[in-house]
Amino acid sequence: MAKSDIDTIKSVVKAHWPVTTPGAKAKRYVGEFFDLTRRGKKITGKVEGNHGIYTVSLEVKAERLSSACSCYIGAYGNCHHCQALGFTFLQDARAFKATRAKSLKSVRTPEDLNKYLNGVTLEKLLSELKTKGITQKAFAESIGMNSRHLTSVKSCELRNRYYNELGAIKLACLWFLEHIENKK
Ligand SMILES: [Zn+2]
Structure with a gap:
C-alpha cells in the first residue's frame, strides 16, 4: 500500500535528523509554532524567534527533505527552526491543518x-x-519591472520571504498565460 503523505514526511524527517531529541537550540521552539498547515508533502509553520516571526517550511522532494526558513541564517534551510518544525510534526502531525491548493477555475471570491x-x-x-x-526577461520588461528584481522576488518566495508585490506579479503571469492561450 502506498504510504500516506504524513507517514512519508515523518520518515524523511527522521532520516534527515536521526536523533531522538532535537538540539538545544531547536528544542525550545518545538511545539511553539502557530499557523501550522500541510499541503501534500509540504508543511509550514510560524514561530516567534529572536528577531520577529519566522516562516519555516519543510518539503519532501524526491524522498529528500528540503527546508527553508525566513530567519537570517535559514535562507537555505537547516537552521534550528527547521529542525524544531520537523520535531513538532513528529510530536503531533494532526496539529497541521491539511489544505489543498485551489484550482484557478474554482476561484470566485477574494479569499479564493x-x-x-x-x-x-x-x-x-x-x-x-x-x-x-x-x-x-521578456515578461519582466513587458510589465516595466527590472528582471533582476523579478529574480529576487522569485527566489525569496522559495526562502519564505515575501515581497509585497508577489501576488500582483503572479496575477500578471496568469494574465499572460490566459491571453496567450486565447490566441490559439
Ligand atoms: Zn530559521
Whole structure:
C-alpha cells in the first residue's frame, strides 16, 4: 500500500535528523509554532524567534527533505527552526491543518484568490510562461519591472520571504498565460 503523505514526511524527517531529541537550540521552539498547515508533502509553520516571526517550511522532494526558513541564517534551510518544525510534526502531525491548493477555475471570491495565489509559486508560473516561449526577461520588461528584481522576488518566495508585490506579479503571469492561450 502506498504510504500516506504524513507517514512519508515523518520518515524523511527522521532520516534527515536521526536523533531522538532535537538540539538545544531547536528544542525550545518545538511545539511553539502557530499557523501550522500541510499541503501534500509540504508543511509550514510560524514561530516567534529572536528577531520577529519566522516562516519555516519543510518539503519532501524526491524522498529528500528540503527546508527553508525566513530567519537570517535559514535562507537555505537547516537552521534550528527547521529542525524544531520537523520535531513538532513528529510530536503531533494532526496539529497541521491539511489544505489543498485551489484550482484557478474554482476561484470566485477574494479569499479564493488568496488561497490560489498561496498555493502556486512564482517560480512555477514563470516556468509555465517559459513553456509558452516567454522568457522571464521578456515578461519582466513587458510589465516595466527590472528582471533582476523579478529574480529576487522569485527566489525569496522559495526562502519564505515575501515581497509585497508577489501576488500582483503572479496575477500578471496568469494574465499572460490566459491571453496567450486565447490566441490559439
Ligand atoms: Zn530559521
